[in-house]
Amino acid sequence: DPVGDKQALLEFLDNIHHPHSLNWHENSSVCSLWTGVTCNKDNSRVIALRLPGIGLRGSVPPNTISRLSALQNLSLRSNSISGSFPSDFSKLQNLSTLYLQFNNFSGPLPSDFSVWKSLTVTDLSNNYFNGNIPSSLSTLTRLTFLNLANNSLSGDIPDLNIPSLQQLNLSNNNLTGSVPPSLQRFPSGAFVGNHVSSEIALPPAPPIQPPNEQPTRRKSTKLSEHALLALIIGGCALGFVVVALLIFYCYSDKGGEEGLPVKSQKKEKSLKAGASESQDKNGSLVFFEGCNLVFDLEDLLRASAEVLGKGTFGITYKAALEDATTVVVKRLKEVNVGKREFEQQMEVVGNLKHENVTALRAYYYSKDEKLMVYDYYGQGSVSAMLHGRRGEGKTSLDWKTRVRIAIGAARGIAHVHTQNGGKFVHGDIKASNIFLNPQGYGCVSDIGMATLMSPMPPPVMRAAGYRAPEVTDSRKATQACDVYSFGVLLLELLTGKSPIHATGGDEVIHLVRWVNSVVREEWTAEVFDVALLRYPNIEEEMVEMLQIGMACVVRMPEQRPKMPEVVKMVEEIQRGSTENQPPPANKSETSSPTPQPTTEIGSSSAAH
Numbered sequence: 001d002p003v004g005d006k007q008a009l010l011e012f013l014d015n016i017h018h019p020h021s022l023n024w025h026e027n028s029s030v031c032s033l034w035t036g037v038t039c040n041k042d043n044s045r046v047i048a049l050r051l052p053g054i055g056l057r058g059s060v061p062p063n064t065i066s067r068l069s070a071l072q073n074l075s076l077r078s079n080s081i082s083g084s085f086p087s088d089f090s091k092l093q094n095l096s097t098l099y100l101q102f103n104n105f106s107g108p109l110p111s112d113f114s115v116w117k118s119l120t121v122t123d124l125s126n127n128y129f130n131g132n133i134p135s136s137l138s139t140l141t142r143l144t145f146l147n148l149a150n151n152s153l154s155g156d157i158p159d160l161n162i163p164s165l166q167q168l169n170l171s172n173n174n175l176t177g178s179v180p181p182s183l184q185r186f187p188s189g190a191f192v193g194n195h196v197s198s199e200i201a202l203p204p205a206p207p208i209q210p211p212n213e214q215p216t217r218r219k220s221t222k223l224s225e226h227a228l229l230a231l232i233i234g235g236c237a238l239g240f241v242v243v244a245l246l247i248f249y250c251y252s253d254k255g256g257e258e259g260l261p262v263k264s265q266k267k268e269k270s271l272k273a274g275a276s277e278s279q280d281k282n283g284s285l286v287f288f289e290g291c292n293l294v295f296d297l298e299d300l301l302r303a304s305a306e307v308l309g310k311g312t313f314g315i316t317y318k319a320a321l322e323d324a325t326t327v328v329v330k331r332l333k334e335v336n337v338g339k340r341e342f343e344q345q346m347e348v349v350g351n352l353k354h355e356n357v358t359a360l361r362a363y364y365y366s367k368d369e370k371l372m373v374y375d376y377y378g379q380g381s382v383s384a385m386l387h388g389r390r391g392e393g394k395t396s397l398d399w400k401t402r403v404r405i406a407i408g409a410a411r412g413i414a415h416v417h418t419q420n421g422g423k424f425v426h427g428d429i430k431a432s433n434i435f436l437n438p439q440g441y442g443c444v445s446d447i448g449m450a451t452l453m454s455p456m457p458p459p460v461m462r463a464a465g466y467r468a469p470e471v472t473d474s475r476k477a478t479q480a481c482d483v484y485s486f487g488v489l490l491l492e493l494l495t496g497k498s499p500i501h502a503t504g505g506d507e508v509i510h511l512v513r514w515v516n517s518v519v520r521e522e523w524t525a526e527v528f529d530v531a532l533l534r535y536p537n538i539e540e541e542m543v544e545m546l547q548i549g550m551a552c553v554v555r556m557p558e559q560r561p562k563m564p565e566v567v568k569m570v571e572e573i574q575r576g577s578t579e580n581q582p583p584p585a586n587k588s589e590t591s592s593p594t595p596q597p598t599t600e601i602g603s604s605s606a607a608h
């Protein structure tokens with residue numbers, strides 16, 4: 001471990017307010033375990049420090065980060081760091097990328113940029129920097145990206161002759177004068193929101209020949225006042241699908257650089273002209289309290305990603321970040337709500353902490369893209385567990401696990417229903433949205449989607465079987481609809497069958513109708529998953545679960561039990577649980593005792 005660097009980092013953290021605890025322990029390995037820290041190959045020095053969006057507050061403690069003299073990448077973006085630009089950063093002479101945007105830095109920019117000869121990317125936007133733009137920026141011969149937008153910089157724009165510069169944003173400051181000749185190749189969008197003389201006739205953009213990048217594609221980027229962020233996540237590879245999450249930020253030419261993986265481009269949404277909007281901190285990942293994940297949008301978009309599936313609300317990706325963290329990113333489609341409404345909804349969801357509700361870790365909102373970030377559940381969803389292919393060594397879900405799934409899911413939904421003054425609705429309860437928490441209990445995901453999507457979009461085929469009959473007409477989900485969907489989930493756990501499934505022929509079976517008809521014919525035992533028949537002494541419990549399920553799926557919404565009641569009932573199954581260890585592996589399923597109905601179940605009102 002780099003002892004000196006480790007000590008410097010510990011001192012940094014000790015002396016800055018940070019609501020999120022980081023796993024930076026004195027006796028753990030800084031290079032392999034510390035979040036946000038990257039070392040060089042032989043682990044002798046720290047070369048990257050990325051702590052975006054973790055709630056850092058106060059000024060950067062002097063003589064801490066500056067001791068990381070081998071540092072190449074520094075990202076402290078999207079925190080609440082205040083004070084002046086840390087003067088001792090001048091010691092970080094190997095710095096290549098510097099991301100300090102979306103903080104509360106104030107005071108002048110460093111006067112001498114020549115100390116950072118290797119700088120390629122500098123983003124100091126969305127702070128309160130004032131004073132002039134230093135002409136020493138001209139000495140940065142490798143600089144490709146410079147963003148100083150949304151500060152309070154004043155004075156004339158210096159004649160910055162930096163041939164390598166490809167992207168420039170000085171918008172929304174108090175700059176005066178005119179655009180100097182060296183910068184006239186940048187479109188007017190780079191200067192809007194200033195008092196820069198408007199009569200400048202910008203010549204057509206001359207070809208830019210950056211040394212390391214792809215000049216032809218860069219050339220095609222046109223900046224304009226109508227700044228748009230376009231985020232591209234997607235693309236399939238052969239066989240096992242791997243997609244690269246891509247981002248590009250461009251102006252007016254929305255499709256201009258589509259498909260280009262962007263490392264050094266500005267990611268936050270740029271503002272349209274107008275100082276009034278200059279405080280809009282749009283377009284960064286927002287993390288929730290207690291989240292130990294440390295990455296930024298750039299990391300997220302750079303991560304290699306795999307499509308997990310396409311749902312009602314968009315595409316879900318599994319993204320592997322560089323620091324080996326795996327997260328799930330939901331890219332929402334057709335969310336037409338405004339920023340405020342979206343943020344409010346995310347705040348409710350993100351602060352909804354419960355062991356039976358999957359935690360929303362972060363979200364992202366821009367005009368064109370809405371993302372939600374979750375933990376990745378490696379075991380997959382309950383749907384995958386129940387219906388996925390049984391690989392070698394993979395057995396079907398045992399009864400105890402199914403009961404725990406039911407109890408956890410019920411508790412999670414009941415908790416969701418207590419939100420928003422007891423009016424919150426999940427709206428999309430189904431097995432692919434239920435995961436197992438570390439205790440092996442069900443854990444409900446995808447909270448808040450239905451509210452954002454009201455009226456409900458038509459369900460994808462596999463979701464249709466969970467929807468209460470009344471939703472078809474009203475397209476509006478209610479808590480009673482969640483109870484119905486939970487009932488379908490119970491029937492699915494009991495039968496091992498999907499809510500809508502095909503038989504051998506063309507016939508499509510609707511699980512609720514099928515269970516009702518079988519029970520009506522008093523063939524109750526027929527509904528249970530054959531894989532469960534090998535567990536002795538569980539008949540009563542299965543019948544109990546069947547009763548609860550059927551009570552939840554009655555046609556009339558007002559006749560369904562409320563979730564707190566359902567929780568009690570499913571918990572009762574576990575309480576009455578007798579020992580039901582699986583029999584020895586060689587015992588055949590057919591030799592298991594066939595369960596007999598012990599209680600009268602079903603009623604004519606349940607049949608539909």
Ligand SMILES: Nc1ncnc2c1ncn2[C@@H]1O[C@H](COP(=O)(O)OP(=O)(O)OP(=O)(O)O)[C@@H](O)[C@H]1O
Pocket residue numbers: 308309310311312313314315316328374375376377378380381428432433445446460463
């Ligand atoms: N956090 C997660 N960890 C692991 N797998 C996940 C996670 N979230 C979703 N998935 C899986 O990704 C796939 C796609 O999920 P997504 O939510 O987009 O669609 P869905 O659940 O099938 O439908 P809907 O959008 O209606 O909820 C599903 O198989 C789901 O189980």
